[in-house]
Amino acid sequence: QVRLLESGGGLVQAGGSLRLSCAASGRTFISYAMGWFRQAPGKEREFVSAISWRRDNSDYVDSVKGRFTISRDNAKNTVYLQMNSLKPEDTAVYYCAAGNPWAIPTRNKIEYIYWGQGTQVTVSS
DSSP: OOOEEEEOOEEEETTOOEEEEEEEOSTTGGGEEEEEEEEOTTSOOEEEEEEOTTSSOEEEOGGGTTTEEEEEEGGGTEEEEEEOSOOGGGOEEEEEEEEEETOOOOSOGGGEEEEOOOEEEEEEO
C-alpha cells in the first residue's frame, strides 16, 4: 500500500512558477514509476509527466516540454514537478500517481495503481 499526498499548488500569474511535491508513504516507494496527471474542469484527466524508479527515464506531454521538470528523491520518498513559465491553460487539479513496481514510465493512467487527492493549480492571465 502506498499513500500519496500532493502539496505546492496555488494561484500564480502567467509566467510564474510553482513546485509541486508528492510525498509517499511506504518502504517500497523506490520501486514505483511515478507520474503527474492533471484534470481541468469539464475535461478528462490527462498525462503530464512521469519518471522511472531509477530516474533515468522521464516523459512529458508536448504542451509542457521545456517548461516542466519532474524529479524524485527516493531517500525522501518524494517526487516533484517544477513548473515554470506557467500559462492559464495549465490551470487544473494536479495528481501524482504510482505505477507498477519496476515498470517504465507510462502515459496510460489505467496503469497507475495509487493516486493522491490532488492539488489545485490556478494560473491567472
